[in-house]
Amino acid sequence: MTQPRRVVIALGGNAMTGPDGSATPGAQREAIAVAAGHVAEVVATGVEVVLTHGNGPQVGNLLVKNELAAHVVPPVPLDWNVAQTQATIGFTLADELDARLAARGLAQRTAALVTRTLVDAGDPGLAAPTKPVGRFLPREDAERLIALGQTWEDRGERGWRRLVASPEPLSVVDWPAIHALASAGFVVVCAGGGGIPVVDDAGGALRGVEAVVDKDLTAALLARDLDADTLVIATDVPNVMVDFGTPRQRPLRAVTAAELRGHAAAGQFARGSMAPKVAAALRFVDHGGARAVITCLEHISDAVTGDDVGTVLRKDPPAPRRATPTP
Amino acid sequence: MTQPRRVVIALGGNAMTGPDGSATPGAQREAIAVAAGHVAEVVATGVEVVLTHGNGPQVGNLLVKNELAAHVVPPVPLDWNVAQTQATIGFTLADELDARLAARGLAQRTAALVTRTLVDAGDPGLAAPTKPVGRFLPREDAERLIALGQTWEDRGERGWRRLVASPEPLSVVDWPAIHALASAGFVVVCAGGGGIPVVDDAGGALRGVEAVVDKDLTAALLARDLDADTLVIATDVPNVMVDFGTPRQRPLRAVTAAELRGHAAAGQFARGSMAPKVAAALRFVDHGGARAVITCLEHISDAVTGDDVGTVLRKDPPAPRRATPTP
Numbered sequence: 001m002t003q004p005r006r007v008v009i010a011l012g013g014n015a016m017t018g019p020d021g022s023a024t025p026g027a028q029r030e031a032i033a034v035a036a037g038h039v040a041e042v043v044a045t046g047v048e049v050v051l052t053h054g055n056g057p058q059v060g061n062l063l064v065k066n067e068l069a070a071h072v073v074p075p076v077p078l079d080w081n082v083a084q085t086q087a088t089i090g091f092t093l094a095d096e097l098d099a100r101l102a103a104r105g106l107a108q109r110t111a112a113l114v115t116r117t118l119v120d121a122g123d124p125g126l127a128a129p130t131k132p133v134g135r136f137l138p139r140e141d142a143e144r145l146i147a148l149g150q151t152w153e154d155r156g157e158r159g160w161r162r163l164v165a166s167p168e169p170l171s172v173v174d175w176p177a178i179h180a181l182a183s184a185g186f187v188v189v190c191a192g193g194g195g196i197p198v199v200d201d202a203g204g205a206l207r208g209v210e211a212v213v214d215k216d217l218t219a220a221l222l223a224r225d226l227d228a229d230t231l232v233i234a235t236d237v238p239n240v241m242v243d244f245g246t247p248r249q250r251p252l253r254a255v256t257a258a259e260l261r262g263h264a265a266a267g268q269f270a271r272g273s274m275a276p277k278v279a280a281a282l283r284f285v286d287h288g289g290a291r292a293v294i295t296c297l298e299h300i301s302d303a304v305t306g307d308d309v310g311t312v313l314r315k316d317p318p319a320p321r322r323a324t325p326t327p
Numbered sequence: 328m329t330q331p332r333r334v335v336i337a338l339g340g341n342a343m344t345g346p347d348g349s350a351t352p353g354a355q356r357e358a359i360a361v362a363a364g365h366v367a368e369v370v371a372t373g374v375e376v377v378l379t380h381g382n383g384p385q386v387g388n389l390l391v392k393n394e395l396a397a398h399v400v401p402p403v404p405l406d407w408n409v410a411q412t413q414a415t416i417g418f419t420l421a422d423e424l425d426a427r428l429a430a431r432g433l434a435q436r437t438a439a440l441v442t443r444t445l446v447d448a449g450d451p452g453l454a455a456p457t458k459p460v461g462r463f464l465p466r467e468d469a470e471r472l473i474a475l476g477q478t479w480e481d482r483g484e485r486g487w488r489r490l491v492a493s494p495e496p497l498s499v500v501d502w503p504a505i506h507a508l509a510s511a512g513f514v515v516v517c518a519g520g521g522g523i524p525v526v527d528d529a530g531g532a533l534r535g536v537e538a539v540v541d542k543d544l545t546a547a548l549l550a551r552d553l554d555a556d557t558l559v560i561a562t563d564v565p566n567v568m569v570d571f572g573t574p575r576q577r578p579l580r581a582v583t584a585a586e587l588r589g590h591a592a593a594g595q596f597a598r599g600s601m602a603p604k605v606a607a608a609l610r611f612v613d614h615g616g617a618r619a620v621i622t623c624l625e626h627i628s629d630a631v632t633g634d635d636v637g638t639v640l641r642k643d644p645p646a647p648r649r650a651t652p653t654p
Contacts, residue, residue: 024401061400065392068399072462073388074351080415087414088407090441091523091535094501099532111504114417114439114516135399174421177438180511186504189441196418205426208418 004291006048006182007230007304010219010280011035013054014236015297016089023057032089033096034297038234039187040100041301043108048182050226051093052219055085055193059212060134063162067145078164079196079208086114086192093189101187111186116173116206117195117213117221123167131166131212131272165211167197169218173206175225182226194218216280224287231284231292232303232310233277238296240278240311242268252311257285260313281313290315331618333375333509334557334631337546337607338362340381341563342624343416350384359416360423361624365561366514367427368628370435375509377553378420379546382412382520386539387461390489394472405491406523406535413441413519420516428514438513443500443533444522444540444548450494458493458539458599492538494524496545500533502552509553521545543607551614558611558619559630559637560604565623567605567638569595579638584612587640608640617642 015035018027043049059081066075090112097110119126129151137145142152142160151163172178172191181188194213198206216233223231239251242263252260260282269275274294281292293303295310302309342362345354370376386408393402417439424437446453456478464472469479469487478490499505499518508515521540525533543560550558566578569590579587587609596602608619620630622637629636 025403025407064400065396067396069392069395072395073391076352076415080352083414083418084411087410087441088403091410091443091525094441094443095525095533095535099530103531109503111501111507112441114414114421114441116418116421174438176436177508177511177513180438180513181504181507184504184507184511186507198418198422203426204430206422208422 003045004047004230004304006050006226006228007042007232008050008052008219008223008226008228009039009042009232009234009300010216011051011053011297012233012235013056015234016053016055017057021057023061028058028089029092029096032092036093036096036100038297038300039097040104040106042304043101043106043187044104045301045305047230047304050178050182050188050190050222050228052191052215052222053089053093053189053193054215055082055089056133058085058089059193063134077208078210078212079198082193082212083114083196086196087112089192090189097187108185108187110189111181112189113174113177113181115178115191115195116198117191117218118170118173118206119167119197119199119209119211119213120170121199121201121209125167126165126209126211129163129165131164132161133164133212134162136161165209166214167209167211169194169213169221172218172222172225173198175222178222179226191215191218191222214276214280216276217283220280220284220287220289220292223284223289229290230304231281231289232300233280233292233294234297234300235274235277235294236296238299238310240269240274240294244268254307254312254314257282257313257316285313285315288315330372331374331557331631333377333553333555334369334559335377335379335546335550335553335555336366336369336559336561336627337543338378338380338624339560339562340383342561343380343382344384348384350388355385355416356419356423359419363420363423363427365624365627366424367431367433369631370428370433370514371431372628372632374557374631377505377509377515377517377549377555379518379542379549380416380420380516380520381542382409382416383460385412385416386520390461404535405537405539406525409520409539410441410523413523414439416519417516424514435512435514437516438508439516440501440504440508442505442518442522443525444518444545445497445500445533446494446524446526446536446538446540447497448526448528448536452494453492453536453538456490456492458491459488460491460539461489463488492536493541494536494538496521496540496548499545499549499552500525502549505549506553518542518545518549541603541607543603544610547607547611547614547616547619550611550616556617557631558608558616559627560607560619560621561624561627562604562621563623565626565637567596567601567621571595581634581639581641584609584640584643612640612642615642
């Protein structure tokens with residue numbers, strides 16, 4: 001395999017929160033320290049690294065703060081909450097990663113960029129919230145918030161949970177700045193939480209909208225925009241599984257786009273979990289990306305340098321030319 | 328005057344909050360839109376622009392949220408709050424400024440960087456909080472928070488107010504990334520709220536500390552680190568005043584460092600208001616900066632291109648060489 005030039009790594013929630021999903025500052029820092037060790041190993045291979053990350057529990061916490069302090073200080077919209085998590089996770093990743101880069105004698109340092117992702121103002125996902133965020137509440141509390149215009153869904157015995165809009169990402173607005181930083185030798189942390197969703201309003205200015213964008217789909221766009229050759233989606237399992245939980249359960253290793261698409265169409269992957277990761281891998285390769293790998297955090301370095309770990313999706317080889325018929 | 332090459336502009340609180348100090352998202356956006364118009368005018372002169380900004384009311388709001396939601400979600404430390412305001416103000420500035428740059432047909436776009444500022448772990452300012460932030464509370468509430476380890480001060484009839492640590496900035500950790508972005512043609516928004524204060528801990532990693540850094544002092548360091556030739560400190564008055572509120576009150580126009588230092592030593596400038604701006608201007612010029620201007624937002628473009636507005640501090644000319652004695 002030829003040495004990749006530039007890789008986009010999407011870090012999953014387990015790289016930013018405690019094993020129990022806890023998002024205290026201490027638990028976040030501890031998880032990020034572990035992730036930083038693995039990322040430094042990737043940087044040491046010589047590839048340019050652009051990092052993006054999830055932010056679900058962090059946004060959930062901010063929504064609660066908004067709500068409980070609303071009688072004293074003005075709540076901020078959801079896009080502002082996404083921005084806030086980019087900064088807290090961004091600088092913590094920078095602190096931890098810079099230390100590990102220095103310890104390895106590497107010259108690179110980390111830069112955390114506040115990043116906007118363009119979405120379509122007419123995206124049906126904006127009108128119909130589907131993505132669950134934040135804490136569970138009893139029905140009476142949920143109804144009070146529904147009366148304020150929010151969408152809440154009955155999730156059974158755990159209670160009600162807020163649903164927010166999750167439109168499709170169209171492009172990463174700030175990709176040129178990310179490209180400039182990566183080209184100048186920085187490890188770039190960007191597009192956290194899928195990026196701050198913005199729409200292009202009539203007045204000509206971009207404007208945040210109350211939504212969250214799927215971070216893996218944004219990572220695929222980012223990898224395309226940055227002309228990365230590899231996209232690594234880090235999660236908590238070493239491989240994508242098919243027939244999960246049945247006697248025929250098996251890990252996917254090298255797969256073609258056609259195979260992976262087939263499994264996805266057959267409903268093999270959990271909505272809101274493995275499905276968007278598979279969709280992101282497919283989109284990247286469909287848009288010309290050479291290689292997408294879905295694996296666990298512990299394997300990201302091996303995933304960048306070889307084909308021995310994870311679920312590896314490669315661009316399909318060009319269809320063989322039909323031999324010119326001999327006259 | 329020769330055309331300056333690179334300018335650092337420190338935007339004051341009035342560029343991010345409503346006329347009454349209100350920090351609702353709407354009021355912030357409106358104020359930022361106005362500021363963006365003035366900044367675009369500066370970019371149009373052809374100079375590289377690096378922007379920094381205050382965040383007082385925004386951090387105050389976040390502290391209240393932390394406090395009122397602490398029984399449900401974990402509070403985050405003050406350095407995280409500073410980071411959060413960098414992102415919300417950063418992307419809002421980017422949205423508004425990009426629109427104005429595009430409207431003028433300028434190719435530059437805005438990049439907002441999460442920025443850390445190094446402080447000394449032994450800084451006496453860390454041990455003795457002096458900077459008031461957040462809302463006023465009645466004595467009983469303040470006492471409850473004092474029992475939790477916070478510092479609160481009796482501010483008379485408005486009530487008690489929290490004091491936080493404000494150590495001296497030593498350097499802007501992320502200046503190389505800011506330099507890379509500015510050199511690549513971006514207007515860079517960075518070091519908001521004076522930067523996220525970090526110390527170099529024994530383990531080799533930088534680590535945030537519960538403090539806020541004066542944004543004007545950080546702006547002076549930033550201007551030095553970036554080798555900017557001009558520092559503009561934008562506030563709500565066109566000039567620094569001396570003998571303010573007396574019959575002899577007068578605006579300062581061109582001043583020497585010696586003069587300005589004299590006025591500062593005589594206690595002419597209000598602590599926490601004009602004093603740190605004057606100190607920042609002096610530090611920049613003392614460290615080799617060519618020119619620092621303190622003026623109002625409306626005049627920042629004229630302040631960059633000429634000496635006709637604001638209080639203008641220039642590097643003192645070199646002492647004249649003594650003529651070689653004729654033998």
